[in-house]
Amino acid sequence: MQVYLPIAEMSVNALLVLGMGWLVGFLSGMFGVGGGFLMTPLLIFIGVPPAIAVGTQANQLVAASVSGVLAHWRRGNVDVKLGVVMLGGGVLGTAVGVWIFGILQRLGQIDIAITLSYVFFLGTIGGMMLVESSRAILRRRAPTAKRGKLHRHIWLHGLPFKMRFQRSKLYISALLPAGIGVVGGMLVAIMGIGGGFLLVPAMIYLLNMPAGLVAGTSLFQIIFTTAAATMLQAATNQTVDAMLALLLLIGGVIGAQFGTKAGTRLRGETARLALSLIVVGVALKLAFDLFSRPDDLYTLTMGLR
């Protein structure tokens, strides 16, 4: 069944897009990540212009993170105060990101900027996760290994504007969560992803937040950064396709339910290892494309952009 996408101005197979939404939803439910980093490359692969893939993905992530945060909210796993501080940085980062996006689009460098950010962030985070999870699996087999220190005091903790976050039992500089928020917001705007794969490790390792609160709190602030990104992309670049977002959403929501059930049967480190393999795989594929000679060295853009 073909459906015409009014903003992308192209016709796509609705079942294909629903299926993509389902698959990414399944993986995100299983691993507890947004899955935007898989969806944007998939959309570009089926011919959706990169700018519209990114803008629409932000819209879809609003819905995905709302439905995700509900479950965490009911269990009280959201630190609202910390989320709001991150959010302040997040909205700033999103605005800067959308502005950079527009400039790169006019310069004709947006495609390579998107790809390079993917290769860099996915490669780094995926690689770190791969090392960490394989170590954890090895440690499980050799239980005599020592545990590391629980809390290390580094220069980051000496920053000013200290704030107390009762829910997370933290007393840290507000600049820290706000800074993480800025980076997350820029990722939403430029890469069309929620940034959970970056926010979650940052909150665990830089803020030393209790692990139980991390997923809910990062999803809580992702709702607002993706909402801000959607509005800014719609207003400045007109790259949000509501029809495409709706299709992705339906597939994604259903897939996530199956994924969450499948995820409960996976051990933590096995899940992290599997996820890191997917992330590294995507990064390698994108890097390969970047360095291999394209079929046509020339590209065409209609209109003033």
Next chain:
Amino acid sequence: MAGVMKRRLVQAAAALAGLLLGGTLAATVWAQQLVADLSSHLIAITTGFTGTEVVLFGTTDGAGDVAIVVTGPRAPATVRRKQRVAGMWMNTDSLRFDQVPSFYTVAVSRPLDQLVGRPVLERHQLGLPQLQLPVDTALPPEELAAYRSALIRNKQRQGLYAISMGQVAFLGERLFRTNIYFPANVPTGLYNVEALLIRDGEVVSAQTTPLVVSKIGFSAEVSDFARNRPVVYGVAAVLGAIAAGWAAGAAFRRV
């Protein structure tokens, strides 16, 4: 008897008019040599749109060949060239074309090189090599040619410029028809469909018919909304997503 009389009267009147008006109204007389129309003057892009075909049909006043040129709305376009930079392929140079037809296809009753010479082809922009694509930057000819052929190649890959010429079929000596195909990604706007009658190496008559490609119904409302009230559209998109996410979360709560 009456029929013959009537026809003679008409012929006489036409001859008289031709004598009286001579060359001053040549165009009017020309237009009668070729009459063409489309099966539809509106291509409606609805939610289920997957491309469509429009039939052009017409008649000539005698033997001759027919060429059909379909041109989409013109818009600026940028062609970018990739080069290897530190091992990566990235856009380094670009050229802006001012007036690029978003769609271009030609159909002919016989191969054009058998019909007319180069000057005529160029005057009527018949065929891709003759398509005028003005640029605002001075470039060496070989560079310009590379950008130009890249533009055409990209358009052909998108299915918006025909790779080969279409066929105008004659039914008998005077009646002709051709099918014009518009793919799912056809750009919206006002199209020009030009029918040319060719005799003895010259274009002796021409007729232009407009064709509108427009989004209709839900897809039109969405894109109008997005373009005319972008901020409200953004807010609506976010509210819709929040509602959908909430509904999904609530629906699957007990599953």
